[in-house]
Amino acid sequence: FNFDALTAKQKTDLETDPPSASRVGDYLSWGDARVGYLRGDRQNEGANALRQRAGLLGDFANSTPRYVGTPQGVKRDLDPYPNDSNIGTLLDDRRLYSTFKTAYLDRDQVVYSGANDGMLHAFSAETGRERFAYVPNLVMDDLYEYTQPNYAHEMSVDGSPGINDVYIMDNRAIAGKTVKVDGKRWRTILMGGLRAGGKGYYALDITDPDTFNTTDMPNNILWEFSSLDDSRLGYTFSTPNMVMSNAKYPDSPAASDNRGSTDPLVDPTDQRDNRWISLFGNGYNQCVPVTDPVTAVTSCDPEATSSLFALFVDHDGSKIWQENVDYVVMDTGTAGDGFPNGLGTPRGIDADGNGTVDYVYAGDLMGNLYRFDLRDEDPTNWSMTQVLFKAEYVAGTPQPITIQPIATRAEGGGYVVIASTGSWMTTDDITSTDIQSLYGVWDPDPTRTAAIISKAKLVEQVFTNASSPLYGYTYRTLTANTVNYGNKKGWFIDFDMPAARSTSGVEYPGEKAIRNLLVKEGVLFGVTILPSSNAACSTAPGGFLFSIDAKTGGLVVQQPAFDLNGDGSFDIYDVNPAPSDDEVIVDNEIPAAIRIEDGLPSDIAIIDGGKSEGSKVCYQTSTGELVCSNANVGSRFPEGRLSWKELSE
Secondary structure, rough: OOOOOOOHHHHHHEEEEEEEEOOOOOOOOOOOOOOHHHHOOOOOEEEOEEOOOOOOOOOOOOOOOEEEOOOOOOOOOOOOOOOOOOOOOOOOOOOEEHHHHOOOOOOEEEEEEOOOOOOEEEEOOOOEEEEEEOOHHHHHHHHHHOOOOOOOOOOOOOOOOOOEEEEEEEOOOOOOOOOOOOOOEEEEEEEEEEEOOOOOEEEEEEEOOHHOOOHHHHHHHEEEEEEEOOOOOOOEEOOEEEEEEEEEEOOOOOOOOOOOOOOOOOOOOOOOOEEEEEEEOEEOOOOOOOOOOOOEEEEEEOOOOEEEEEOOOOOOOOOOEEEOOOEEEEEEEEEOOOOOOOOOEEEEEEOOOOOOEEEHHHHHHOOOEEEOOOOOOOOOEEEEHHHHHHEEEOOOOOOOOOOEEEEOOOOOOOEEEEEEEEEEEEOHHHEEEEEEEEEEEEEEOOOOOOEEHHHHEEEOOEEOOOHHHHHOOOOEEOOOOOOOOOOEEEEEEEEOOOOOOOOOOOOOOOOOOOOOOOOOEEEEEEEEEEOOOOOOOOOOOOOOEEEEOOOOOOOOOOOOOOOOOOOOOOOOOHOOOOOOOOOOOOOHHHOOOEEEEEOOOOEEEEEEEEOOEEEEEEEEEEEOOEEEEEEOOOOOOOOOOHHHOOOOO
């Protein structure tokens, strides 16, 4: 990142509105000095020159840090993953994922996170030292503002990166590696968005931390995709989800990846490799140009539709993006109501367990929960096939779905798709008192199209605010109403609870569950946030951490959800501090949600404690505090990072 190496436009952008003071140091211009500032040089700070900083790093607001160490994929030596190890004679020519995993077994451990200083930062997980910082071209046009003395905080590289090991066509010359016989290799790819910082995504190859140097790093920069490539892309709030698709490389040698398949859309003799894609919603406030037929004035379509994007990860960054060649767009056909509609983060589903994404669930600003079908090997046939449900608290007023749904297998077949409503990205969201909800909707057969499920077909579960704290915790109980999937289609919870000891009114109008949802051993965990006058980073009212039955939306019966007294056990003492000898746990007294005081909670993570030992649900508040609560859910599976497929089941 040197001024001399920048393009003419990038140099011009950095020269915008230069300070009136004299420069310090051997810089040729203020653009050159600003590059030095961004690299950590502080000699031009203050004295009416560049902004005086409290520290070198910008703030990490909404970008969740991602850890990368040993490759974590499982069962990737099996069909339809590449499993023919006879192509080529050198170790680097072998196609097995296990060979790739062995080669990078001891690679340096690195943590990646986007910041609002215009950079993606990579830190050593062992020492905390920065390995590199990457400035996407997407943010270069206004990066100079970050150096201004009158700088007002703005979002920049604010999106959480998506990371996966992918098998892609890759003919780049990589130091120490031979070019594959068939032009493909396993690589660890990072793809990040900007959230409110802009309308675009960037992709980096982070396979080998030994290449994080000035000589090799330029080769790790793969491509960028922005609203300049497709105007339907809005602000990129959607975390990209990189998965193996059912699309095929043309005429490429591979193991017989579909042998024995009974899927009517799959050729059981097909021996071509599958292509990897990145899935994301089109985001918000897209600007699709429309021309008035009378005035001939071109402006942004105020009611543009929502859509799902699927980008092929192996795109050659030196070429122009072509729709239906390098990416496909699956339009929902649903327009906004006086504003452009936008699709949130999608959830991919591997229905047959072979490693490819078959269906996708996602919601939009108009409250629609969609299913998309991606089973066809021809990506131009991928499409939205079903509106499952329309979220409304008041009839005719949509509840926006902006977070990623989560799906769990239903006992009667298909999936219970869980989605929460609400938005936390506009100034109006800060003070909105609109009632939001949490829904679990049954999609019994993703291969079929059925009528939209009405809210009347869902069973209501109700939180109740307890009248007094327990061990210092303000808490809520939850109903355990039966959901009979023979005649019902799911469940819902409205966040319209009155205050304790009251039967009317709403204690926290505008409460919403707009952080990530996680399911572990059939238990759904999440957090709500309460409306605040400060949406970013100061002390705020907080929210609630909840634990509910993913299948019913109700209480996980006859077991305390949290170890409130901190004795390491989940028992009646977590419900009643002084039980009688023969007292049993009463469901309507069990805390199913506990209050988060002071500060808005972030996305949650679950740290596995092992079978029958419980787990910890952790989050960070906007005050900077890391909080972990002991939760009553063990694990039947080994501890470690879960893949996108396992999380969807």
